[in-house]
Amino acid sequence: MNHQGEHGTMLKVTGLQKVYHGGAADVEAVRDLTFDLAEGELVCLVGPSGCGKTTLLKCIAGLMPPTSGTVELAGRPVTAPPPDMAVVFQEYGRSLFAWMTVRANVELPLKEKKLTRARRAELVAESLEAVGLTAFADAYPWQLSGGMQQRVAIARAIAYEPQVLLMDEPFAAVDAQTRADLEDLIRTIWRRMGVTVLFVTHDIDEAVYLGERVLVLSSSPTVVQDDITVDLPAERDQLTTRQDERFTELRARVYAEIQQAKNGAGSTPAGPDDHAGDGAAQASTAVH
Numbered sequence: 428m429n430h431q432g433e434h435g436t437m438l439k440v441t442g443l444q445k446v447y448h449g450g451a452a453d454v455e456a457v458r459d460l461t462f463d464l465a466e467g468e469l470v471c472l473v474g475p476s477g478c479g480k481t482t483l484l485k486c487i488a489g490l491m492p493p494t495s496g497t498v499e500l501a502g503r504p505v506t507a508p509p510p511d512m513a514v515v516f517q518e519y520g521r522s523l524f525a526w527m528t529v530r531a532n533v534e535l536p537l538k539e540k541k542l543t544r545a546r547r548a549e550l551v552a553e554s555l556e557a558v559g560l561t562a563f564a565d566a567y568p569w570q571l572s573g574g575m576q577q578r579v580a581i582a583r584a585i586a587y588e589p590q591v592l593l594m595d596e597p598f599a600a601v602d603a604q605t606r607a608d609l610e611d612l613i614r615t616i617w618r619r620m621g622v623t624v625l626f627v628t629h630d631i632d633e634a635v636y637l638g639e640r641v642l643v644l645s646s647s648p649t650v651v652q653d654d655i656t657v658d659l660p661a662e663r664d665q666l667t668t669r670q671d672e673r674f675t676e677l678r679a680r681v682y683a684e685i686q687q688a689k690n691g692a693g694s695t696p697a698g699p700d701d702h703a704g705d706g707a708a709q710a711s712t713a714v715h
């Protein structure tokens with residue numbers, strides 16, 4: 428975390444719009460997104476299905492140019508994949524090379540960096556230790572469970588020592604118990620490394636449990652509908668945090684915002700406390 432933009436801003440998205448051309452009609456996936464992530468923040472992004480979360484992440488990661496607006500990383504405009512950013516995708520099965528050991532998979536991106544072999548080995552060992560996979564360094568991905576494979580993908584991202592870690596629904600394909608373990612792993616790594624994290628999820632509980640802030644996106648064409656500070660203690664655990672009254676309030680508020688977004692109220696951002704305590708949140712907390 429050597430560089431930072433003005434006022435400690437790590438990631439700055441300004442007026443981002445994305446229109447897809449080429450089909451029968453143009454699709455305005457993202458209309459006007461503006462938000463900042465401070466250095467070292469962990470921010471979750473939720474929104475209705477198809478609201479443009481993946482489109483936004485691709486623009487942030489420099490994989491696709493926005494139609495208008497800008498993305499800045501530590502004060503520098505992003506126009507191509509920045510070397511200081513790592514992305515963890517949902518589909519761990521496709522992101523690891525089956526014919527390479529766990530160690531080789533984690534080491535691969537480090538070969539682009541000018542590091543000594545000894546430093547590379549050190550980073551690989553540290554990150555495998557952080558995700559609890561030291562004993563599996565010489566195994567192949569296909570010998571591991573889905574949750575373990577996703578931990579390899581996380582180890583690969585953190586070994587790279589990124590300034591910003593983007594995660595696109597990384598736990599959507601693992602079982603509930605593994606998911607809870609991986610959520611705790613992300614918070615532990617985040618607190619230990621001080622990395623800036625933008626975590627996309629369709630799961631409202633996960634967003635509130637993990638985040639220091641939750642950004643709620645409207646339906647497409649997308650704007651930021653709400654920006655909610657998660658004022659829960661930094662020490663979180665799956666039992667007590669989820670039973671905390673404040674957790675329930677925040678979850679209800681995010682749920683109500685998403686419902687409003689799905690009902691097409693997206694382009695008129697809601698007031699800050701309009702929906703706290705909405706009992707509808709008890710029904711379901713996944714966004715579909």
Ligand SMILES: Nc1ncnc2c1ncn2[C@@H]1O[C@H](COP(=O)(O)OP(=O)(O)OP(=O)(O)O)[C@@H](O)[C@H]1O
Pocket residue numbers: 447448450454455456475476477478479480481482483629647
């Ligand atoms: N290459 C493309 N060409 C045309 N339209 C696209 C393209 N990619 C995405 N879209 C449209 O843009 C909108 C946003 O898609 P995107 O995949 O970014 O949403 P999402 O929030 O990630 O979806 P989900 O929650 O289902 O994963 C959708 O209406 C989608 O159909």
